[in-house]
Amino acid sequence: MQASRARLFKEYKEVQREKSADPDIQLICDDSNIFKWTAVIKGPSETPFEGGVFQLAFSIPEQYPLLPPQVRFITKIFHPNVHFKTGEICLDILKNAWSPAWTLQSVCRAIIALMAHPEADSPLNCDSGNLLRSGDIRGYQSMARMYTRLAAMPKKE
């Protein structure tokens, strides 16, 4: 408990110090609870998520960093490895391939990489996975782009 708090505080200080280091990721710690974080990430360019801004919710276990943080998308996203309703993310490093050397920042980077490189063979979102697996890249991209516009872009007046 104490160890995880100390480590999260370290990460918090690092985030404050390096605010401009990675413009695609913004990590915000909950004011009253260091075990709850929110991240805002930018959709990677040359993907259907480009131009979108996605919110992630981090819930960090007391044994962190020995156990991985729980992360899910708050913003709706059409992606084979993200559950469409719950926002749950299927990513090995958040489960059995976790290493305590990962940080919240590097987890965000891994998620951005996952957005650019969907893994259609282990889908949480079957519709999205099936489009990719059947080779309908155009269909996948236009669906994903539509949801990015609907959910991840600021509404224009």
Add this chain to the structure above:
Amino acid sequence: MAAAASTSSAAAPGSPSGGGRRGPSAAVACSCPICLEGFEDEAYLDTCLHSFCYECITQWVSIVASKHEDPLSSVKCPLCKTESVSILHAFDGKSFQRHYIEQDPGKRHLVDAHQLISQFYNTREISDDAASVLQYWKQRKYLRKNIWLETWLRREIQALTQDENVEAIVYHIDGMIESFMKAQEKLHASKQTSPEHTREEFRSLLSDAARPFLLGRTARFVTEVELFLISQRNIDAYSRVRLQRFKESASHVAREQDTLPQDRPLEDHYLYLLNEETDCVGGVI
């Protein structure tokens, strides 16, 4: 499940990806990747030598172990995923501790006799019979090859390095000793140096050969090798003699009321060995 490591742009944990990030690499290098603080009892994984706090890495090992049904025999490095079988820590410039991932010592190959040897090296050096040392060099007794030397060296070095696989070191040191003795043999009588000089030369060559591997234990090791050669005994017989020496030193220490922490355990270990001496010594060879 998507694998982060397989995607080209995924960041490796702990290492900033894609450039652009400034500064933190220096901070990363001198802090533990698990707690992100400065090292406390810096510990190294034995294959990749990535370092962590001893407590942090052992906690991680126990988490990994709790997820496996079978006891672990190795652990993946949190930074590079290389498998290691042990954690090295408490390095004080002379020696270090080795924590094996495999908790069952029966499945490791270093046994009791090795532990006794390394305890032996922890006690003070005992001045042995100086006359027989001199005689050995004077009468050129080294010309008679001790066929047990290689096996004896292997066990000593295994005990000192706490490592099972020491073939390269044994080969190196045994080769050095053998070629020194051969060179002595070929030396023409007129060119022979004084026995004291030959001895000094031998000791300095041996310590140069051993130092990279044995560090602070080198001087003592050199003395032990010399004593073994002088004894001209086989391993079994020599071990008995050394045990005797060991006992005398232990009781000597006790008389002086020296505060050697290992006083009792050493004595106990020794008594137990006297009874089952042959078992213990013979079993290893």
